[in-house]
Every structure is written in C-alpha cells, then in structure tokens.
Amino acid sequence: MASIFNKNKNKLKKEGKDTVISSSDLLNETEVQTDEEIMTELSVHPQWNLSSEQNYVYRFLNNELEPLKPNQISLAGIELRFENNEATAIAFVRNSLNKDITFQEVSLLLLDENKETIARHSFDMSLLGELPARSSRPWMFVFPADTVSKTEFSTKDWTIAFELKTKHRLDLAESWEKGLPEAERKNLENYVDKIDPPRAGEMNFLGLQAKTTEQGDLHVTILIRNGHDKNVKIEKLPLEIIDASQEVVAKGGFSLDDLEIKANTSKPWTFIFPASMVLKEDMDLSTWSAQPVQ
Numbered sequence: 001m002a003s004i005f006n007k008n009k010n011k012l013k014k015e016g017k018d019t020v021i022s023s024s025d026l027l028n029e030t031e032v033q034t035d036e037e038i039m040t041e042l043s044v045h046p047q048w049n050l051s052s053e054q055n056y057v058y059r060f061l062n063n064e065l066e067p068l069k070p071n072q073i074s075l076a077g078i079e080l081r082f083e084n085n086e087a088t089a090i091a092f093v094r095n096s097l098n099k100d101i102t103f104q105e106v107s108l109l110l111l112d113e114n115k116e117t118i119a120r121h122s123f124d125m126s127l128l129g130e131l132p133a134r135s136s137r138p139w140m141f142v143f144p145a146d147t148v149s150k151t152e153f154s155t156k157d158w159t160i161a162f163e164l165k166t167k168h169r170l171d172l173a174e175s176w177e178k179g180l181p182e183a184e185r186k187n188l189e190n191y192v193d194k195i196d197p198p199r200a201g202e203m204n205f206l207g208l209q210a211k212t213t214e215q216g217d218l219h220v221t222i223l224i225r226n227g228h229d230k231n232v233k234i235e236k237l238p239l240e241i242i243d244a245s246q247e248v249v250a251k252g253g254f255s256l257d258d259l260e261i262k263a264n265t266s267k268p269w270t271f272i273f274p275a276s277m278v279l280k281e282d283m284d285l286s287t288w289s290a291q292p293v294q
Helices: 023-027 052-063 174-179 182-194
Strands: 018-022 072-083 086-095 105-111 117-124 135-143 159-162 203-212 218-226 232-242 248-261 265-273 289-292
Touching (some): 023 072
Antiparallel strands (some): 086 135, 105 159, 232 248, 232 289
C-alpha cells in the first residue's frame, strides 16, 4: 500500500475524513462561544524526528484542513494502513481552545466509509503531550489485532472518532417491557442509576430478589451487568447461589437462547432452581449473591 509520503507533491491529499467533538463533552473545558473560524497551527511532538519531506507533507495537509469553531476538538484522518492484522491510523489531533490541553485515556472508534466499525480501542493519549492552543498535532494510533472487527475495508474516506462513554443504564427484555408495572420499572431504573456501574470490560451478577416456594424451588431475580463496550450474548449459564452463611445453596445450568446484554447496560432476569437443584433447605437469604459456576 503506497504511503502518502511517497506520492507526487502535486497530488497530496489526506485520505480520511474529519470528526469533531465538543471540548466540554470530552474535557469539560469551555470558553466563550463566538462565530470565529479557527485555523490550527501545526505542532509536532518534541520527540518526533521528522524528515524535511515528512514535515512538508504534514504542514501542507494541515494547511488544507477546514477551520474549526470555538470549543472543538477534532480528529482529522490522514492515512490508514492494515498490516499484520493491525490497523494503523495517522490523524491530526486538533484543538481550537485558546489554552493548552492534555488528554488521559480515551476510547477511539475507527470507522469505514459507511460508518461501520473497523476497530475500537482505548489509548493512553497522555503520550500525545500538551497540545498547544489552536494547534494540530499528527499522531499514530495502532489498533491491535484483537480490537479489529473488520479486516476488509477501503483506506479512503474513513474516520477516527472519540467514543464517549455512555451512562450505564437499565435494559429490559421485551417480556419484561410488557409485564413490568411502571412503578417497578422506575424503581429499577433508579436503582441502576444509583449503584456503581461494573468496571470497564467486566461482566457481573447482582442479586435483586430471592424467595423459596412451598414446593422447595428457589426463584432468584438477578441483574446481569455488562461493562463491555459491545453487546454480549449468553447461550448457557451455569449458576450458583450463595447465602448469608457463604454456603452454596443452589446450583444449576440454564439455557438462555442467546440472551443479549447490550453494551454498558444491566438486564434483570429471573432464574428458577427446581428443588432438585437446591442444596440447602434452611438457607439464609437475608443477604445472598449469585455467580457463574467456575
């Protein structure tokens, strides 16, 4: 794949598109809003040793960029390569604020010309250093092989974009949507809003309600919590219940027909352990927990 640095200088053109995000949404930084159009000056990282040709290319491409509005952070795609199952994107990181800014860890999406996801990965953008006011800094983003979900894509008209973390929320299956009274739904939504969300990339189970029946069955309702940034399907789930005395009081396997837990959501689900799966009759359910069987 020919690099832009090898192209005729009369045909230089960046190969990706631009994305823009509010500095308030990304960095909680806001200045007075005006109608000013802001051109960003090229800023090369102090540790980047560019050849005169590379410096010329970046300066030329930067001068061709569209102006920004106040309070904007932008990613402007320059070049995209796919080698050794990794996707490498070079883009300008642009700052229209009148102050220097720094970044922490951010999640970035790499999208093809149809806005379909090529890759998603978290980057430590503190390595970018301090980005001066009204400046534009070229940077290389390498999406490792295990973050690439699409291996065939055009290297034209792609975009790289900041992915803001959405608030963890309640998600109900259709049967629950139809059968759950509105007051109980509100209570569940408030509960999910109030408790700490799962850590990024974590799946866990939080007990909501447990009761035994006269027949000796155990009914438990659990929040299945997905901290991943992608949907997770559960086909089979081996599950055990632990009571207040830290004893396993019920254990069994459940077929869930590809129950889908959407990204960054919690879904309630009820599991019925028949008496044959109950291991302890005089269980103490004053506090209890559920976990997959290891």
